[in-house]
Amino acid sequence: MTIKKYLVVLGVPSIKKYVFGTDRLKEIRGASAIIEDFIRNRIAEYFRELPQLQIETVFVGGGSGHYIVHAEDKTVKEVFIELEGEFLKKTCGGARLNWGKAEYTKGNYHLALKLAELDATRKLEENPLHAYSQIHNGFIRECDSCGGLIEIKNGKYQYDNRILCDICLEKTKYSSQTRKTFFNNLSEYLNGKGINVKQPDTFEDIGEQADIRKGYVALVYADGNAMGRLIKDIDTQEHFRFFSHTVDNSIKIACHEALNEVFCLDKGQHSKVIPAEILMLGGDDLLVYLTAEKAFAFAIKVAEKFNALTRKEMETKDEGDFFLSKLESKGLTLSLGIAFDKSHTPFSILLDQAEELLAYAKKAGSEDPKSSKFYSPEYIDFHI
Ligand SMILES: [Zn+2]
Missing domain, CATH: 3.30.70.270 (Reverse transcriptase/Diguanylate cyclase domain)
Incomplete structure (x- = not known):
């Protein structure tokens, strides 16, 4: 060997x-x-x-x-x-x-x-994956969350008065664990600025805090432009490391700063529930659920900050030259989709809409006359 x-x-x-x-x-x-x-x-x-x-x-x-x-x-x-x-x-x-x-x-x-x-x-x-819960014997019923079949063992799966399968029960248990989660990272960042916020319990808690129209929320979905094409041109481990760290870190900082500016700065919101939840953050993806009236301000700030942060990183680090030359010195950009609805609308519907809007935004960006092989300007598409 x-x-x-x-x-x-x-x-x-x-x-x-x-x-x-x-x-x-x-x-x-x-x-x-x-x-x-x-x-x-x-x-x-x-x-x-x-x-x-x-x-x-x-x-x-x-x-x-x-x-x-x-x-x-x-x-x-x-x-x-x-x-x-x-x-x-x-x-x-x-x-x-x-x-x-x-x-x-x-x-x-x-x-x-x-x-x-x-x-x-x-x-x-x-070896394709089929998500399942093992069924041996006992009463079988549907999981109250995912609808999958479960075996009832003396109420072992009870949680919040609901009966859940193993998969969903584990998710629920994990939601309150204290190791690094998206919220913990945000909370640490805000703590550093002397701001304490609490996490919402439900999507309705977020909608409740809408000032202009109670119960109205938005889902912002952002994704990096032309990332796949850039990655295909990377030949060294060092360039790959630089690129992925820059993207991952910049989207995180952009998101935290934008949430702070939109929700905390002007209101001095201390020890209150922050009406936003980061659902996905990492790589070049970002998904944030928040009150409807703040969605545009948040989306625009995230897009501007991400571009500025990635450009700065590329201008200040040696590995950055390789990318700046491909991006015509412009830095990386995001496309964004925003779906607006009421907080009791099933999440899956909102997610489908936001995903579709993101795809429209990407397409529009790539057709923009300013677009080149590796660069597209930021576009936001939305639907109410
Ligand atoms: Zn389930």
Whole structure:
């Protein structure tokens, strides 16, 4: 057996189906937290438990990770199959960690990435995931949240007067865990500015705080422009690391700053429930649920800040030159979709709308005369 360098990519296929397969805020929050905690914290912990393993994390975020592993083929398989199993347990079979690997030599990052992704796709096709709860015997009924079939064991699955399957119960339990979640990160950022906020319990709690029209909310969905095309041109690990960190970090800072400016600065909102919830944040994706009247201000601020932050990072770091030349010195941009509705509208409807609007915004941006191969101006599409 020979030791080689491998690029391993991992991700959670059908992540949205798992996280947003319910209309309850707590379960969505819990599902997000399960994935974030596993990908950002647990995997790093697991690697620390294997000090003999030479592994380098290139990037983690948005439910995915890239690693350079210096090991035998067999060892790489063992390590990631073990993680796969642990993740399946953590989500009670509700979601799966999928991964792929390819040999990596310096300077061929793009090629190795393509091959590793192909390997991951092959694995998934050979072994598609069917989310399930195991059924042995006993009374069978539907889960009050996802509608999946469950076995009743002496009311073990009761939560909030609802009967839940293993998958949904675990999500609910996780929603109140204290390790890093999107809210904890926001709260830390705001604490640093002397602002204390509490987390809403339900989507209705957010709608309740709308000043202009009670109960009206919005879902803002933002996504980076032309990211895939830029990634395809990256040839070194250093450039990939710089790029993914810049995107991941800038979208987080832009989101936190925009929420602070929209909800906290002018109101001095101390120890109050913040009428916003970050549902997804990482990679180049952002999904925020908030009161309707603040949605536009928030979206515009996020877009402006993201562009300014990425441009600044590229102007100040050596690795940035490579990207600035492709982006005509303009920095990265976002497209945004905003769906407006009442807070009791099923979340899945709002999400579908926001996703569709985001796609329209992307298309409009790419058709803008100022667009080039790697750059598109920011567009926002919305629907009331
Ligand atoms: Zn369920």
